[in-house]
Amino acid sequence: MNNKPNLYLVGFMGTGKSTVGRQVAQRMGLEFIDSDHAIEAAQGKSIPEIFAEKGEAAFREMERAFVDSGHAREGCLVSCGGGLSVQPGMMDVLKGKGLVFSLMATAKGIYERTRHNSNRPLLQVEDPLAEIEKLLAKRDPIYREAHCCILTEGRTVSEVVGHVCRSYKLEAGQWGR
Numbered sequence: 001m002n003n004k005p006n007l008y009l010v011g012f013m014g015t016g017k018s019t020v021g022r023q024v025a026q027r028m029g030l031e032f033i034d035s036d037h038a039i040e041a042a043q044g045k046s047i048p049e050i051f052a053e054k055g056e057a058a059f060r061e062m063e064r065a066f067v068d069s070g071h072a073r074e075g076c077l078v079s080c081g082g083g084l085s086v087q088p089g090m091m092d093v094l095k096g097k098g099l100v101f102s103l104m105a106t107a108k109g110i111y112e113r114t115r116h117n118s119n120r121p122l123l124q125v126e127d128p129l130a131e132i133e134k135l136l137a138k139r140d141p142i143y144r145e146a147h148c149c150i151l152t153e154g155r156t157v158s159e160v161v162g163h164v165c166r167s168y169k170l171e172a173g174q175w176g177r
């Protein structure tokens, strides 16, 4: 493939952006970047520590700085943190930089995938399923602005990886034309 536009994976927490993204990058020969990991490395702190010490607003600034300060203009797969793409204007910024694919799942499915993990500060509440439902309802219309929306529910990781790769090849052929 000659044309390798950047691919940004967006979507709610637990839809598989990091897990799927790493495998798609490997298969497509793209450099894998995870915004959460990049911010943790730059800060020398975990995301729960950043939220606890500096607050969510500061974390959102870090996400913006990550998008602005960057990575190469081509050849990267960026798995975005779940809230990165829903900041005002951010979907347009990402769509100006490359292809944007949204990974989708239901609130129930997301809950099942995230419930045993304590590294997502926004879900450390008494009723995480209700919180997921509330946040998802707000964010879903924004995730749907992506070039391509891919359902992950009832599909294995490798099925989703295959689907993302096929869609990337199709869309990359049209990119910039």
Ligand SMILES: Nc1ncnc2c1ncn2[C@@H]1O[C@H](COP(=O)(O)OP(=O)(O)OP(=O)(O)O)[C@@H](O)[C@H]1O
Binding pocket: 011, 012, 013, 014, 015, 016, 017, 018, 019, 020, 036, 079, 080, 081, 082, 083, 113, 114, 120, 152, 153, 155, 156, 157, 160
């Ligand atoms: N299609 C799938 N089927 C079953 N489990 C999956 C699927 N995709 C991802 N998972 C699992 O769901 C969990 C969350 O996945 P992952 O961390 O990749 O989500 P994420 O979208 O990067 O979340 P975040 O926005 O919080 O970074 C992992 O345990 C992963 O193995």
Ligand SMILES: O=C(O)C1=C[C@@H](O)[C@@H](O)[C@H](O)C1
Binding pocket: 012, 013, 036, 047, 080, 081, 082, 083, 084, 119, 120, 121, 122
């Ligand atoms: O959806 C969100 O707002 C978040 C998703 C994660 O990837 C992390 O960026 C953090 O836990 C916040």
Ligand SMILES: [Mg+2]
Binding pocket: 017, 018, 019, 034, 036, 079, 080, 081
């Ligand atoms: Mg992730």
